[in-house]
Amino acid sequence: MNYLIVDLNITLDGHKLGFVQEMLHYLSQKQYADHQFHFLVNVDLEKEENSAVRVHAIDKSYQAKFDRHKGLKKYQEQWKYIHLKASQQSIDRVILMEFDLYQAAIGMDKNCHFGISGIWFRPYPRQQPIGLSLFGKLKFPLKRQQKKLLLRTALRNKRLDSIFILNDQATVDKLNARHGNRFAYLPDPVFEYNCPSLSNIRQQYGIDAARKILLVFGYIDDRKNIPNILKAVEKLSREEQSNLCLLMVGKVAPNYQELVSQAIDKHKSNAQLLQIDSFVENCEMEALFQQSDLVLRMNVNYFASSGIIGMAAKYNKPSLVSDYGIVAELTEKYALGKIADPLHIGQIKSALSDFLNHPEKWTVDGQNYFREHNTQAFVETLLFIGGSNLQKSPR
Known part of the structure; x- marks a missing residue:
């Protein structure tokens, strides 16, 4: 054919x-x-x-x-x-x-x-x-x-x-x-890219070893829900904030740049915030998922599939995802993490607090998902x- x-x-x-x-x-x-x-x-x-x-x-x-x-x-x-x-x-x-x-x-x-x-x-x-x-x-x-x-x-x-x-x-x-x-x-x-070696993300971005890396990855537009994530981080205790780095990686949509910049500028917490406003190559993406501790996909008004949970599953990293759409169903079916209402700041905050204080409860094995995809x-x-x-x- x-x-x-x-x-x-x-x-x-x-x-x-x-x-x-x-x-x-x-x-x-x-x-x-x-x-x-x-x-x-x-x-x-x-x-x-x-x-x-x-x-x-x-x-x-x-x-x-x-x-x-x-x-x-x-x-x-x-x-x-x-x-x-x-x-x-x-x-x-x-x-x-x-x-x-x-x-x-x-x-x-x-x-x-x-x-x-x-x-x-x-x-x-x-x-x-x-x-x-x-x-x-x-x-x-x-x-x-x-x-x-x-x-x-x-x-x-x-x-x-x-x-x-x-x-x-x-x-x-x-x-x-x-x-x-x-x-x-x-x-x-979930692709397997040919990467002879991966960069050290903590060294590259200056992230202290004591901080858990919470990754927001992909094209950043209004569906990525950045303001609510930042507000949830602000509601954490000062000690919890000191133990995390929110790493946001992806090109920001032109009509969303001002809102994201304002939300970051207004943010007040002990958390480390890093925004990388650019497209990254495949091996850089692999390093980010391999070395992050929690992957956030708290999208709003999005119901279809996403490769984000697949990349997290590949490296057995837990995901926190929105509580509707096919991604929520897959996260529960394959036990890839937890779900929360992306419009409910308190729910996001509670999930982040639970992860920071009880990471053992968030252990996942994503290999079944990886093999089937x-x-x-x-x-x-x-x-x-x-x-x-x-x-x-x-x-």
Whole structure:
């Protein structure tokens, strides 16, 4: 089979690049008879020698054409280009690494000669109006209907036969019951990066050995809930504060920078606060998770899967996560940590206090999760190859 694996919107504000790069690396190391893998991307990828794997980077003229548009129009233009490249390379199946963007364009394309699969990062069934303003709550039903309409539009194209949802079998079952068997479970991958050595995080950032490192990692926008985390730290005793370092690592969204800066400036406690406003490379990320003591994922208004708990599980580090969405369910299913209401400062404070005073109660073994969400399971399920084509999540 001839595959076209597509991501034309890779940016360095998160680790979306890792999905494509690690998939390319994995396929370059393997031999799958009678399969060819073409990657269509907007960045340079590190390619290894393998005649079955090719990389096609879009040229500047097409990128300029895409950049002239925004929203649906931009993704319609990208879809036309994807269709063109699929025709040129005699592609049997297009794999969209972000299906969300192309739903309208797929639904309007009546001339597909290839199968279509994709990862749906933001499925609507679990979403609730939690943590929204009054105006946001009033708009929520309308936005939900728009998302339903967009999905129904995409499903008009019978070539779209596999929409993958990360880590969420319940949502897959619900949508299949409603729309037919066109949705599938996909393990959210925990990659193994080739890092000959890892930096010493305490030395690098000047963190005293007596302080526990509490890590907030990833693109920092309003969902990361930084003000409430800082307020919870302020409510800890002075002794507890002296025993922790809150390490926030990730590029801050432009519209969130002022709020984060103000929250940090107003913060008064004995805790050490460190904010690293930048994207970090894979091996730096590995060091951060390996050497942190507690991983915080107290996101608000976020219901889908997250690679954060997978990275924590890889190094047997406990997580404190929001008490709703698929991440809360996975945290409890695999015993990866504890949950708390992200809007309840007292609950966050109590959980942090419990961790600082009774760390033995927070010991986790994340290896079952790590094994079930490895690169092989992700790639072979997504491409319908090999022995890891999981149609349902592990029970």
